[in-house]
Amino acid sequence: MTAERQHHRIVVIGTGFAGIGMAVRLKQAGYHDFVVLERADDVGGTWRDNTYPGCRCDVPSHLYSFSFAPNPEWSSTFSPQPEIEAYLRQVTDSFGVRPHIRFGHAVESAAWEDGRWLVRTSAGVFSADVLLSGMGPLAEPSYPKLPGIEAFEGKVFHSAEWDHELDLSGRKVAVIGTGASAIQFVPAIQPEVEELHLFQRTPPWVMPRPDRRISAAEKAIYRRFPLVQKAVRAGIYWGRESMVLGFAKLPGIMKQAQKVAEKHLAHQIRDPELRARLTPDFTLGCKRVLISDDYYPAVAQPNVEVVTDGIAEVTPTGIVTEDGVKHEVDTIIYGTGFRVTDLPVMDLLHGRDGLTLREAWSGGMEAHLGTAVAGFPNFFLLIGPNTGLGHSSMVFMIESQIAYILDALQKMDAAGITEVEVRPEVQRAFVDNVRSSMRNTVWTRGGCTSWYLDAEGRNTTLWPSFTFRFRQLTRHFNPTEYVTR
Numbered sequence: 001m002t003a004e005r006q007h008h009r010i011v012v013i014g015t016g017f018a019g020i021g022m023a024v025r026l027k028q029a030g031y032h033d034f035v036v037l038e039r040a041d042d043v044g045g046t047w048r049d050n051t052y053p054g055c056r057c058d059v060p061s062h063l064y065s066f067s068f069a070p071n072p073e074w075s076s077t078f079s080p081q082p083e084i085e086a087y088l089r090q091v092t093d094s095f096g097v098r099p100h101i102r103f104g105h106a107v108e109s110a111a112w113e114d115g116r117w118l119v120r121t122s123a124g125v126f127s128a129d130v131l132l133s134g135m136g137p138l139a140e141p142s143y144p145k146l147p148g149i150e151a152f153e154g155k156v157f158h159s160a161e162w163d164h165e166l167d168l169s170g171r172k173v174a175v176i177g178t179g180a181s182a183i184q185f186v187p188a189i190q191p192e193v194e195e196l197h198l199f200q201r202t203p204p205w206v207m208p209r210p211d212r213r214i215s216a217a218e219k220a221i222y223r224r225f226p227l228v229q230k231a232v233r234a235g236i237y238w239g240r241e242s243m244v245l246g247f248a249k250l251p252g253i254m255k256q257a258q259k260v261a262e263k264h265l266a267h268q269i270r271d272p273e274l275r276a277r278l279t280p281d282f283t284l285g286c287k288r289v290l291i292s293d294d295y296y297p298a299v300a301q302p303n304v305e306v307v308t309d310g311i312a313e314v315t316p317t318g319i320v321t322e323d324g325v326k327h328e329v330d331t332i333i334y335g336t337g338f339r340v341t342d343l344p345v346m347d348l349l350h351g352r353d354g355l356t357l358r359e360a361w362s363g364g365m366e367a368h369l370g371t372a373v374a375g376f377p378n379f380f381l382l383i384g385p386n387t388g389l390g391h392s393s394m395v396f397m398i399e400s401q402i403a404y405i406l407d408a409l410q411k412m413d414a415a416g417i418t419e420v421e422v423r424p425e426v427q428r429a430f431v432d433n434v435r436s437s438m439r440n441t442v443w444t445r446g447g448c449t450s451w452y453l454d455a456e457g458r459n460t461t462l463w464p465s466f467t468f469r470f471r472q473l474t475r476h477f478n479p480t481e482y483v484t485r
Helices: 017-028 081-096 182-189 216-224 228-240 244-249 253-268 272-277 293-298 395-413 423-438 467-473
Strands: 004-012 035-038 100-103 107-113 116-121 124-133 155-158 172-176 195-199 302-308 311-317 318-323 327-330 331-334 378-380 420-422 482-484
Touching: 004 017, 004 116, 017 035, 017 081, 017 395, 116 182, 172 182, 182 195, 182 293, 195 318, 244 253, 253 293, 293 302, 293 420, 378 395, 395 467
Parallel strands: 004 035, 004 124, 035 100, 124 378, 155 331, 172 195, 172 331, 195 302
Antiparallel strands: 107 116, 116 124, 311 318, 318 327, 420 482
């Protein structure tokens, strides 16, 4: 590592939607002295890393894109992963952001020292007046602790680190987990494998996927009349926003939606015993609602076994469940999601007086507006605590935070402020309000444990209200909520 340190006004970490969106808006606002640090060799974040078969977005394409960069070329109403990754590359290049990116720079630590951020990476040291984190929660795969896994003689990988070199045809595959990734890759690999043993701890609710191809005529209209696509986007947005009523305001609404899911299951799974195994015992919405038209038909095939007994141990040649049955497999694929409430970045960031983010969050992840953390001056998080969504597009939330951060930078410049740090009492009041709003939501009262919840059962992941309310709250940076220097 070179000892020479580069100083920039702003350092941004990550090149997913958050980092790229931030970089574009910085340039547009006249900020050019910034770098974006990226551990990989291209942009894309989770959409670069997750390349498993069948990977696609479950938010409609027109909404899952930047408002300032509409894409008239989406092939279908729900975009496949390669198109989203290509879209992020295209935005990066068309807005001139690539020269600011330092690829192959994995952040190893970031510390607030002498009124600046000192950022150590795998390829050099940087200092910055302001540090912006675009490290999303879907970045670090979560691996379950399975006794005996080290002795397993077959292939093992996580869906987020798909082994494309491995030919699955004729293999006996164990899939562990039945979340958002598994319901996409299981139908894709089921026809290839000899046997598929699906280890399910809790069945998910699955809704029909209203997906369709976007016609050439529609694309031509979007290219020629961008306002038409903007209107379609607005319609999708408000339709999605209405779902908050069921999730957070009037839980009784979820019973009607649940009937749709029950009918979907009954229609696609004829075997009553299998249907019983695939029927959740919690209210729809408590866990992430999944959408698929091919998951149930795949699971009903003769070469698939749904295993609901817990895993006791892994042997060199298979998996033994708690009922004593040994399932002979030669491949294990984890569909076990990500470290969402236990982010590795917690240990890398050191604020005032050496305080780590993990120490600051010992009582649970929290941030004012999901963006600023007490004890961490001149530091802003994109996709921070309680900014996640169960119903709409994260890109909308990201753009709200970007606008807030830009307003902060501009107000700092205008007033000659060199340092801002959110007041602990302001952060506390915001977090208390969020937790109060969370109490009667389906995520808290729906009768499940989910990745939305931390080890103490607190929902530190989701925003418990309408996204337009979050946008209102982040429209302006209020310096009086901060200690300024």
